[in-house]
Amino acid sequence: MCSRGHSVNGLRLHPNRMEYTVSKLARMYGLSRSTLLYYDSIGLLKPAHRTEAHYRIYTESDMNRLEQIRTLRNAGVPLSEIKIMLEDPASRSGRILVQRLKAIQQQMKILRQQQRLIVHLLDKPQLLKKLPLLSKKKWILILRASGLDDKGMELWHREFEKTAPAAHQDFLESLGLSPEEIREIRQQH
Amino acid sequence: MCSRGHSVNGLRLHPNRMEYTVSKLARMYGLSRSTLLYYDSIGLLKPAHRTEAHYRIYTESDMNRLEQIRTLRNAGVPLSEIKIMLEDPASRSGRILVQRLKAIQQQMKILRQQQRLIVHLLDKPQLLKKLPLLSKKKWILILRASGLDDKGMELWHREFEKTAPAAHQDFLESLGLSPEEIREIRQQH
DNA sequence: CTTGACTTGTCTATTGCTTGACAGTTTATC
DNA sequence: GATAAACTGTCAAGCAATAGACAAGTCAAG
Structure with missing residues (x-):
C-alpha cells in the first residue's frame, strides 16, 4: 500500500520495457521452459541478461529472435541450421531452405512407399476405400x-x-507406378 | 590341408547349417553391425547362441525373424511395435499397421505445411517452377x-x-487450400 | 611365435527436446 | 519475520535408431 514504486520486485523487471523470465516467455509462446533452457544451452537463444540471482531475463529483441526460430522450426529446419541462418542472415539462408525443401520431398517419397507397403501387408481391400491411396486405375476412371x-x-x-x-513426377509416384513406367509417361509428353 | 575337419575354427560355425556372426549377417542384409547389436540389446533379435568366446551366432530362424523386422521397419513401424507384432502375430498386427498408416498421413500433412511455409519464406517465384508444388490456379489451367x-x-x-x-481431402490440402475452402468443395459434391 | 588384418564386445555421440531431481530465490500470506 | 507456495538454477538421464571409436580378441601367414 505504501508505495516505493508499485512493486519493485527482486527480479528488477521493468514492466514497461517488456522483460520476461523463462517460464513467462515459454507460456507466451506455448513452449516448455525446458525448450528455452535448451536453446540457451546450445547458444541459440541467450537471454539479454541475468538478475543478481542469476535468473534469465529476456527482452524484446530476444522475442523477435525466438519468433524467427519458431517459424523456421515450423518449417522443419534443424536448430543447427537455424543458428547459421540467424548468424549469417542473407548468405546461406536460401540454400538452407532449398535444401530443406529437397529433404521434405525425399521424406514424402519414403512415406508414400511406406503407405504402399503397409497396404500390401494388410491386403485388405475394404481398408483401401478409406485410405487416401489412389491407383492408376481409379484415377483414370475419375x-x-x-x-x-x-x-x-x-x-x-x-x-x-x-x-x-x-x-x-511426384503425382505419378503417388499412384504407385514403377520408375520405368513414370519415365515412359513423362518422355512421351 | 591336413584335415581335422576342413576348418574347425574357434567360432565353431557349422557351414552347412548357415550360421553367421554379427558382421556377416549385417553385411548380408545391408545393415550396420550396430543395428544388430541394438536389436539384441532391446531383446528384439537375440542370436540363437554364443560361442565360448561370447560371440553372437545367428541361425536361419534368426534370419527369418530379421527379414520380418526389416519389412516392418521399411513400413516405418517403430521397433517397439514390431516387437509386439512378432510376439503376438495375429492379434494386434492389423491395428498397429492401420495406426501406422494414420501416422503417415499426419506426417505428410505436416510436410506439406512445411513446404508451403518455406516457399512463402523464399518468396521467389522462379523457384516455384522447379518445385513439386501445385496451386489451385495451375491445376485448373491444366x-x-x-x-x-x-x-x-x-x-x-x-x-x-x-x-x-x-x-x-489430401489432394485439396496439397493444393494449399484452407480448411474452410476444402470443406466447401467436398460438401458440394 | 610374431606380425598384421580383421574381427568382437562395449561404450559414447547424435537430434530436439522432455522429465525429473535437488537446491536456492522470490512472492504472498499471516 | 516466519512460512509455504511457486518459482528459479543446474545437472542428469531418457527417447529411436543407428554410427563410430576403442581396446581386446582371433585368425592366417611367415
Missing part, C-alpha cells in the same frame, strides 16, 4: 467420368508436364 | 487445357469424392 477421352488425357499429361514437371 | 469445362470439373470433383474421399 478422369473418364469427368468426360475426358484418351485424347484429353494425353493433353492432360502434356500440360501437367509442361506446367509443373516436378509435381508431375 | 484441366482446362485438357479440354475439361466447368461442368467437367464439377463431375471430376464429384467422382473423386465418391471414389476416394480421403485422397480427395
